[in-house]
Amino acid sequence: MEKENILEIKDLCVNLMTVRGIIYAVQGVNMEVKKGEVHGVVGESGCGKSVSTKAIMKLHDEEKTEYEGQIMMQLDSGDADILQLNKKKLTEFRGKDVAMIFQDPMTSLNPIMKAGEQIAEVVRCKLKLNKVEAKEYVLDLFEKVGILPAEKRYNQYPFEMSGGMLQRIGIAMALASKPKLLIADEPTTALDVTIQAQILELMKKLQKESGTSLIFITHNLGVVAEICDSVSVMYAGRIVETASVLDIFDNPAHPYTKALLDSNPKESDEGKKMKTISGAPPLLYETFTACPFAPRCSMATDVCMKKLPEYTTIGEGHTVACHNWIKKEHEEVIGMGENLIEVKHMNKRFKLDNFKVAKSKVRYLHAVDNVSFSIEKGEIFGIIGESGSGKSTIGRCILRLLDIDSGSVKYAGKEISKLPQKELREYRKKMQMIFQNPLASFNPKMTIGQTLYEVGNVYKIPKAELDKKIADLVEYINLSEDALSRLPKELSGGQLQRLAIARALILEPEFLLADEPVSALDVSIQAQILNLLIQLKEEKGQTILFISHDLTVVRHVCDHIAVVYLGVIVEMGAVADVYNNMLHPYTQVLISARPKEHPLEQRERILLEGEIPNAIDVKEGCRFANRCPRFKEGLCDNRTPKLKDIGNGHFVACHYPMGVEE
Numbered sequence: 001m002e003k004e005n006i007l008e009i010k011d012l013c014v015n016l017m018t019v020r021g022i023i024y025a026v027q028g029v030n031m032e033v034k035k036g037e038v039h040g041v042v043g044e045s046g047c048g049k050s051v052s053t054k055a056i057m058k059l060h061d062e063e064k065t066e067y068e069g070q071i072m073m074q075l076d077s078g079d080a081d082i083l084q085l086n087k088k089k090l091t092e093f094r095g096k097d098v099a100m101i102f103q104d105p106m107t108s109l110n111p112i113m114k115a116g117e118q119i120a121e122v123v124r125c126k127l128k129l130n131k132v133e134a135k136e137y138v139l140d141l142f143e144k145v146g147i148l149p150a151e152k153r154y155n156q157y158p159f160e161m162s163g164g165m166l167q168r169i170g171i172a173m174a175l176a177s178k179p180k181l182l183i184a185d186e187p188t189t190a191l192d193v194t195i196q197a198q199i200l201e202l203m204k205k206l207q208k209e210s211g212t213s214l215i216f217i218t219h220n221l222g223v224v225a226e227i228c229d230s231v232s233v234m235y236a237g238r239i240v241e242t243a244s245v246l247d248i249f250d251n252p253a254h255p256y257t258k259a260l261l262d263s264n265p266k267e268s269d270e271g272k273k274m275k276t277i278s279g280a281p282p283l284l285y286e287t288f289t290a291c292p293f294a295p296r297c298s299m300a301t302d303v304c305m306k307k308l309p310e311y312t313t314i315g316e317g318h319t320v321a322c323h324n325w326i327k328k329e330h331e332e333v334i335g336m337g338e339n340l341i342e343v344k345h346m347n348k349r350f351k352l353d354n355f356k357v358a359k360s361k362v363r364y365l366h367a368v369d370n371v372s373f374s375i376e377k378g379e380i381f382g383i384i385g386e387s388g389s390g391k392s393t394i395g396r397c398i399l400r401l402l403d404i405d406s407g408s409v410k411y412a413g414k415e416i417s418k419l420p421q422k423e424l425r426e427y428r429k430k431m432q433m434i435f436q437n438p439l440a441s442f443n444p445k446m447t448i449g450q451t452l453y454e455v456g457n458v459y460k461i462p463k464a465e466l467d468k469k470i471a472d473l474v475e476y477i478n479l480s481e482d483a484l485s486r487l488p489k490e491l492s493g494g495q496l497q498r499l500a501i502a503r504a505l506i507l508e509p510e511f512l513l514a515d516e517p518v519s520a521l522d523v524s525i526q527a528q529i530l531n532l533l534i535q536l537k538e539e540k541g542q543t544i545l546f547i548s549h550d551l552t553v554v555r556h557v558c559d560h561i562a563v564v565y566l567g568v569i570v571e572m573g574a575v576a577d578v579y580n581n582m583l584h585p586y587t588q589v590l591i592s593a594r595p596k597e598h599p600l601e602q603r604e605r606i607l608l609e610g611e612i613p614n615a616i617d618v619k620e621g622c623r624f625a626n627r628c629p630r631f632k633e634g635l636c637d638n639r640t641p642k643l644k645d646i647g648n649g650h651f652v653a654c655h656y657p658m659g660v661e662e
Helices: 049-057 087-096 115-127 131-145 150-154 163-175 193-210 221-227 245-250 255-263 302-306 391-398 421-430 448-458 463-476 481-485 493-505 523-540 551-557 575-580 585-592
Strands: 005-018 021-034 038-042 065-075 078-081 098-101 181-185 213-218 230-235 238-244 311-315 318-321 339-352 363-376 380-384 406-411 431-434 511-515 543-548 560-565 568-574
Touching (some): 115 150, 221 245, 238 255, 339 391, 363 391, 363 560, 363 568, 391 511, 463 481, 493 523, 523 543, 543 551, 551 575, 560 585
Parallel strands (some): 431 511, 511 543
Antiparallel strands (some): 005 065, 238 318, 311 318, 339 363, 339 406
16 A cells, blocks of 8 residues: 655654754654645744754755654655665655745855756756756746746746745745655745745645645644644644644634734734734753743643643544643734824935936836825834835835935924934934844944944943843843843854844834835744734833734724825825725735635635836836736726725725726
8 A cells, every 4th residue: 555654753852963052853743644635743943843843854064963763755766764764865855845934035046057957957967857858848847837938937047036936936946856755945935925825826836736745834823724634743842733724823822823823913813912922932042851832831730841742633534743732812002192203295216327318318126106105103004015025115215215316205294304413313313113124234244232222322221221221121021031142143143133123222212114124934923023012112201113915914903094006105094094995906816815814714815917017218107007807998098096095084096996986
């Protein structure tokens, strides 16, 4: 009888040698993946998800890694323990039997080699095709994966493509040699919801057509509900629960699984404080003799502090490692009246010097076009849209990190768009920013502590006061003081983002610009950060501009939102009004693209064709016209719709708003 499992991991341990000592990254993992199934691996950063799955391909530095246990996989020659393969067999095995889709496709692509040629190289090596056959094979693969037009994309370099297109290239490269097992390591984390939806639909379609087994690593439980058949939940290098996706969502048995689900933002929790998991995952410099989750667990008893729990089977395919089991709970938020920020008719263009059309004509990229809105004191105002829509540019113009071309920006009634640098310095203290990429905003040669102290020293905060501020903030964001002595490269993305928020809060600003502050964080850490922002609003009357592409997060934390497409606001209003009465087709597309909250959730998904176009040489007419399902020729492509108030401060810029009589 043919074996049901394509992969069986038994008692896997992975120890990583570092200058700080041995990291026991994986501590006795057992996992089975069936033929043709999608198996999810979830958990916070540092829990061992990527380390354990990279071990399947032995991708760790051989000289600095110790493996124990077995990784058994069905190969054409029969069952084999991957950990025992010699270098030659391992080279044949990689790509041919198992392939990986990485979180950042640029790490697996050569920036100075054409995309198509890179995949053709893999095909020639693994499938033994000649140059002509390989190119035909790759072009056919591009068609299947939606890399269009195939011939043009074949000859493009990676830097000429968007994030969504690059991820498709990564998928094509992984599928090129027809592997039996595909490992996808956070493949949609950095993508907008619309592109994420396209990639998830593509992966589901390709997986069903090919029958390939898929291990899907993620911290996004919405994605798990969308794509997975079964799930393993990891914590501190161990799997604490394994079950079908329905059992994980409907009957979570481990307190950690339950806590992750509770931390995940839901539509039904609008305006309520999010649940968090207190503390942070342990550093893995030791093996555990007691339950590693006990210090953070509300259900912990004496036995949890003394004994490592064994695995118990509690249902068909449902195992859990916990001394105690659990059930449900719930929580609350508010706004003020006077405007702190007023933006009127803001315009920002970028000159493209290398795009000259005629002797004297220069082309421009229209990043922000006639944008107007206001933010009340003490409210969280959200801006949502895809990458390239102009969200971040709007925020940077408000902070004067970019100068506007025309229009006005007022702070507490004072025009600041034309302030000289000397006066602007005082406003910098009142207005701080949390950047999307924290690594790029920290000095790589300074420790975290040096960077935080530098902020206070610039504004001459007394040392004793600064010491207390930094100690309180580090505790507030759930990190140990050990983080202050580290360099940015020694910390995870989640830890760095929390420290970036701490740095922004040192000067106690009145206005905070949060540019995608939780996009790279695990759901539990994400919930902590979002609760912190809500808490700042409630306790200190903090005013926040929250930029995001995650609709569920925006709905949870924001009071008002503006939906932006290609530099213009297409819909704006109170968060409940926009979500419950979507007027613009683009808003409906964004909301339909969010991942499911539960595997059985029934929802129509509207998929947009292609990606957001560029904003160069913008013509008259609606900017969404070429992708709009309600497009009317002769009107939408010829006349630009104005932003109109249809009642209760709910604005829309559309000739044919949804739910409004034509």
